[in-house]
Amino acid sequence: MSLSTLKDRVRAATTDQPATDATVSGLADDAKGTTPEQLHTSAQAEGDDVADQALVWLEQYGNDFTRALPSHIDVKAFLSAVRAALPGLVHCTPASLRQALLTCARFGLVPDGRHAVIKREGKTAVFVPMAQGYVELMYRSGRVGSVHVGMIHEADEWNYEPSAPAPLDFTHKPAVTLSKKDRGPVILAYAFAWLESGARSQVIVLSREDAEEIRDEYSSAYRRAKESGADDSFWHTDFTKMWAKSALRRLHKVVPMSAEMIALLKADDAGDAGEVQVVHAPAEEVHLQAEEMHLQAETDEAHERAEESQDPQEVRTRPLPRKRSQPRRTTRKGRKGARR
Structure with a gap:
């Protein structure tokens, strides 16, 4: 069965049924029926297998990286660069590692140490654009x-x-x-x-x-x-x-500067400040990160406010624009009459 939505894929990855459309090979065959968090925890204790085990976990979200990356960057090349950095990131929480990598992918930067770096701060993975990454986005403008x-x-x-x-x-x-x-x-x-x-x-x-x-x-x-x-x-x-x-x-x-460059500056500053870096995330994914992956409380509140502003019921309960605008038009006419 094809899993068409991110919600379906995450739900499948966190149950006993493996995601049938995920890219699974090698060590992933031994990981079927294991949750991403269990894979992540076991990887921390397996020495030489750390990078491979963590990569197996990330490959379950291969479609998300493909969707986030620009067309000129192949997802396999991106994940290949990720693998080299994984041994130093296995102690990060799964949610922060996935978020940092997706943010890196959305900017079309490869975490190779020149364009970008995924850095560990405590248990949090942080996306850090490097000098060459800024140059790359300037050219794209x-x-x-x-x-x-x-x-x-x-x-x-x-x-x-x-x-x-x-x-x-x-x-x-x-x-x-x-x-x-x-x-x-x-x-x-x-x-x-x-x-x-x-x-x-x-x-x-x-x-x-x-x-x-x-x-x-x-x-x-x-x-x-x-x-x-x-x-x-x-x-x-x-x-x-x-x-x-x-x-x-x-x-x-x-x-x-392009809008993309401004977004990169903001994401860089957010990471430096210890805040969650969410850049142009699909509404469904943001909701899942808040509800399923338990990101920071302030980010959850921001997501909830964004979702409420798009809720049809919320729109229906607000006063109609016509009712609000009538007194304002009357006031403006009164003021114009007074000036005349």
Whole structure:
């Protein structure tokens, strides 16, 4: 029997009857009749089989990933990249792992460490877009011809004169003939874009001090890691990449951005703040996450409000627009008469 809806597939996956239209192979044959949560728990204790067992669980939702991914990304390639990251994610809750991966898929980014990363914070899996992911979405807007992001080392030749006309206002000549040690430490990060129209955007230049101020003021993940003593946020483990990513993020203020890019910024901020990342989720899936997977209470309330606003009974119980608008029209006429 074909399971046509997400609700049917989840219901089948959490009962003794396996989903007949799921992609099942290899270890999945041994997992028939097992709930996703049981698969997830057993994977944590099986050493070398961790990634394969977790992938079996995810393959039950293969249709959902296919539906979420853009046409140019194959679901098998996406899940192949996911598998490499799974050993570090098996202690995450199943709901958060699935949500993080679906969010990553909806943006058409592969969690390969360059475009995006799925990071574990406690028992929560978090989708984190990386610098190359931002560049990818800028190109997709159709208004950006090329994006340049770079790091200036102490021994490099560079000039920044904002009052000069582009492209003379900024130049960077890396000292590529020198060793990394001789080039010295990174002193600046920069980013700019050439538009399809031929114009060039403003150059975003961030010093190390600028990056540290952004980190301290805006990164909740950094503060949580610092307070806990774990020091495992990306700002702790890969400061230079976060420095470059910050320069790219600031481009959205000076470069035409698509709705998809704005959504990516919001999802990135939500993940950093420890909030659930739900991006363009189908109404049915959001309902299931709230009712079946027990996501955070505040997210459940938001989903309920969204569903209530679309409930036909709710619409019928509200005052009719005609009844509300009559006094307003009378008032406006009265005001016009008074002015005359």
